[in-house]
Amino acid sequence: MKRAIEEDLILREIDESIQDYIKFLKLMIKTDSCNPPGEEGKIASIIKNYLDEQGIKCNIFPFNQSRANLLAYLSDNFDGKILLLNGHMDTVPFSSEDKWKYHPLSGKVEDNKYIYGRGTADMKAGLAAMVITLKILKKYRKKFNGNIILNAVADEEQGGDLGTKWCVDNVLKNIKCDFAIIGEYSGFNPFPKSVIIGEKGRTHVKITTHGISCHASTPFLGKNAAYMMTDIIQNIDKIIKYIPDIDPPLTESKLKEFISQSYSNPEEFNKILRDNPHLNNLFTSVTQFSKALTILNCGIKENIIPDKCEAVIDFRLLPGQDSKMIVNGLERLITDLGYLIAKNSTKKGISECVDVKVISDNKASFIHKWRSSTNLSSFFKIVELIYKKKPFPFITPATTDAEFLRTNGFCPETIIFGPGSFENIHAANEHIEIQDFINCIKVYSLFAFKLLSSL
Numbered sequence: 001m002k003r004a005i006e007e008d009l010i011l012r013e014i015d016e017s018i019q020d021y022i023k024f025l026k027l028m029i030k031t032d033s034c035n036p037p038g039e040e041g042k043i044a045s046i047i048k049n050y051l052d053e054q055g056i057k058c059n060i061f062p063f064n065q066s067r068a069n070l071l072a073y074l075s076d077n078f079d080g081k082i083l084l085l086n087g088h089m090d091t092v093p094f095s096s097e098d099k100w101k102y103h104p105l106s107g108k109v110e111d112n113k114y115i116y117g118r119g120t121a122d123m124k125a126g127l128a129a130m131v132i133t134l135k136i137l138k139k140y141r142k143k144f145n146g147n148i149i150l151n152a153v154a155d156e157e158q159g160g161d162l163g164t165k166w167c168v169d170n171v172l173k174n175i176k177c178d179f180a181i182i183g184e185y186s187g188f189n190p191f192p193k194s195v196i197i198g199e200k201g202r203t204h205v206k207i208t209t210h211g212i213s214c215h216a217s218t219p220f221l222g223k224n225a226a227y228m229m230t231d232i233i234q235n236i237d238k239i240i241k242y243i244p245d246i247d248p249p250l251t252e253s254k255l256k257e258f259i260s261q262s263y264s265n266p267e268e269f270n271k272i273l274r275d276n277p278h279l280n281n282l283f284t285s286v287t288q289f290s291k292a293l294t295i296l297n298c299g300i301k302e303n304i305i306p307d308k309c310e311a312v313i314d315f316r317l318l319p320g321q322d323s324k325m326i327v328n329g330l331e332r333l334i335t336d337l338g339y340l341i342a343k344n345s346t347k348k349g350i351s352e353c354v355d356v357k358v359i360s361d362n363k364a365s366f367i368h369k370w371r372s373s374t375n376l377s378s379f380f381k382i383v384e385l386i387y388k389k390k391p392f393p394f395i396t397p398a399t400t401d402a403e404f405l406r407t408n409g410f411c412p413e414t415i416i417f418g419p420g421s422f423e424n425i426h427a428a429n430e431h432i433e434i435q436d437f438i439n440c441i442k443v444y445s446l447f448a449f450k451l452l453s454s455l
């Protein structure tokens with residue numbers, strides 16, 4: 001790939017500033033922004049101070065005392081292409097510090113190779129790389145046919161309604177983006193880096209069985225809601241027959257084919273699969289619909305037949321499936337088991353029926369035209385140039401803020417790419433490789449430069 005002189009200068013500047021970048025990232029890691037409660041306002045201030053020093057415009061949108069979202073713009077030009085860089089400032093909490101090698105807020109550098117701490121991979125390194133990208137590209141902004149918007153958000157770890165969703169519905173409402181990068185980890189060690197072009201949806205459904213309570217010595221006088229629920233749970237696998245059969249956007253064989261292309265010798269890839277059998281679970285989780293019973297509540301006293309039992313099921317949906325299909329399928333399954341669905345009950349009051357309700361719903365999304373996207377093909381080439389290995393397209397089993405950008409028409413070409421690997425996310429000893437962090441700064445900077453320099 002032919003490179004402009006400026007691109008070589010950008011790469012050299014990054015290599016010469018590594019210690020400064022580590023210092024900035026450490027400051028972010030040392031600043032606690034566990035959610036709950038959040039306190040993303042402290043991270044927003046760190047970013048604002050850094051960008052203020054560079055003369056880059058930055059607005060903080062505070063809420064709930066210590067929380068905030070942030071927008072920064074490389075320039076005042078909103079006429080050309082717009083690249084959105086999105087990263088969340090909150091992290092999940094850390095329990096049991098004794099399981100960590102170093103304190104989770106230490107930002108400890110180990111062997112000059114790794115940085116440890118809560119939020120390194122999810123996703124302070126990705127966010128720091130995005131802030132640094134703005135600093136690097138500032139000197140070229142007058143040449144650019146477009147703009148970069150940095151959106152540092154709150155609340156991702158609790159669903160994103162107060163963060164990315166709020167920004168898209170309010171401060172970003174009148175902006176149309178051409179391409180968006182979310183800087184979440186996109187490493188799946190020991191494979192090379194992936195570029196994430198889709199994600200599964202997540203629907204939480206609460207099932208409530210309503211029976212009739214009575215004294216436990218005469219159970220035949222009542223209707224045990226716990227037994228109704230266990231009957232439903234034992235048959236829950238049958239739901240697959242009641243929902244439309246959908247092919248995954250990337251099948252297991254296609255995914256393996258894409259990943260194997262990163263290796264010069266196919267045997268090398270096959271050996272990795274043989275040596276790491278757990279990776280097969282990763283393929284299963286991104287190519288299949290899944291469900292898991294996560295909450296079960298029932299009974300108020302040892303000698304009372306329970307008249308109510310509640311269960312929550314976590315469904316993970318493939319792109320093309322939605323919560324309506326799940327509720328519809330569940331209601332048909334429960335009806336076929338012989339129970340009345342509450343909304344169909346004509347009786348007054350609630351008894352001997354089952355209620356099915358969606359309590360949270362994150363939609364699955366996928367860039368269906370990824371093969372024909374020139375922006376994506378440019379992105380893949382830059383990742384290959386920097387990481388020296390061909391990246392592969394992937395879909396993530398977890399939900400991210402991509403849903404808010406990809407599914408409502410705001411920015412269909414939203415990808416996830418960032419430092420870190422899946423195996424230590426939300427776990428003790430979360431860490432990133434420093435080279436991965438530096439490489440991400442290079443990828444973001446070169447891609448933004450290319451995108452905004454082209455007509």
Ligand SMILES: [Zn+2]
Pocket residue numbers: 088122123156184
């Ligand atoms: Zn994250």
